Amino acid sequence: GQQVMQIPQYQHVQEGEDFTTYCNSSTTLSNIQWYKQRPGGHPVFLIQLVKSGEVKKQKRLTFQFGEAKKNSSLHITATQTTDVGTYFCAGVLGNEKLTFGTGTRLTIIP
Amino acid sequence: EAGVTQSPTHLIKTRGQQATLRCSPISGHTSVYWYQQALGLGLQFLLWYDEGEERNRGNFPPRFSGRQFPNYSSELNVNALELEDSALYLCASSTTGSKQYFGPGTRLTVT
Numbered sequence: 001g002q003q004v005m006q007i008p009q010y011q012h013v014q015e016g017e018d019f020t021t022y023c024n025s026s027t028t029l030s031n032i033q034w035y036k037q038r039p040g041g042h043p044v045f046l047i048q049l050v051k052s053g054e055v056k057k058q059k060r061l062t063f064q065f066g067e068a069k070k071n072s073s074l075h076i077t078a079t080q081t082t083d084v085g086t087y088f089c090a091g092v093l094g095n096e097k098l099t100f101g102t103g104t105r106l107t108i109i110p
Numbered sequence: 111e112a113g114v115t116q117s118p119t120h121l122i123k124t125r126g127q128q129a130t131l132r133c134s135p136i137s138g139h140t141s142v143y144w145y146q147q148a149l150g151l152g153l154q155f156l157l158w159y160d161e162g163e164e165r166n167r168g169n170f171p172p173r174f175s176g177r178q179f180p181n182y183s184s185e186l187n188v189n190a191l192e193l194e195d196s197a198l199y200l201c202a203s204s205t206t207g208s209k210q211y212f213g214p215g216t217r218l219t220v221t
Contacts, residue, residue: 033209033210035210041214042200042212042213042214042215043153043200043202043210043212044212045209045210045211048209088152088153090210096166097143097155097158097165097166098143098155098210099155100145100152100153100155101152102152103152103153
């Protein structure tokens with residue numbers, strides 16, 4: 001079955017440093033979504049990427065979808081304490097269910 | 111607009127008992143998804159209901175079951191509870207294939 005892996009599993013960064021999480025799928029995806037889960041909270045949708053090679057930005061966050069539509073990345077520039085949480089990618093294949101990645105837990109060191 | 115709601119917030123059961131968790135989707139959403147999130151771990155897909163039918167099922171034993179009602183709300187039932195069933199159970203709703211909106215979850219503790 002479809003698998004979606006994320007690396008790293010954990011990331012500790014100093015406040016102000018950059019952060020990147022990578023997502024890889026075993027199969028070509030129709031689209032990929034990114035979610036953020038704050039500690040003690042529930043996942044919240046951030047963005048969806050559909051086109052091969054697509055790049056989208058949300059303030060300090062940059063999302064990329066690979067040319068082969070099998071991988072994606074989320075890059076945060078100059079992290080802030082509000083960025084703390086677990087970031088999940090989630091891949092969609094055709095009309096199938098969303099398959100969530102394993103998540104990357106980001107911790108910010110003030 | 112009201113978000114996804116789940117009840118109860120917390121549920122404590124003993125091993126062998128049955129648990130029923132409830133979810134009300136956002137108005138207009140026909141799809142409901144259930145996920146299990148054990149402490150510190152990722153989201154494990156349980157079930158997907160759309161228009162009252164089960165569309166997909168994750169790799170969980172048959173004692174995990176559910177249903178979707180005509181008003182699109184949903185129930186998750188877990189029979190013969192085991193200690194390892196202790197987790198946060200998240201419900202999400204969407205229009206089919208689009209982004210998912212998550213509820214606050216039900217924290218199930220099995221003792």
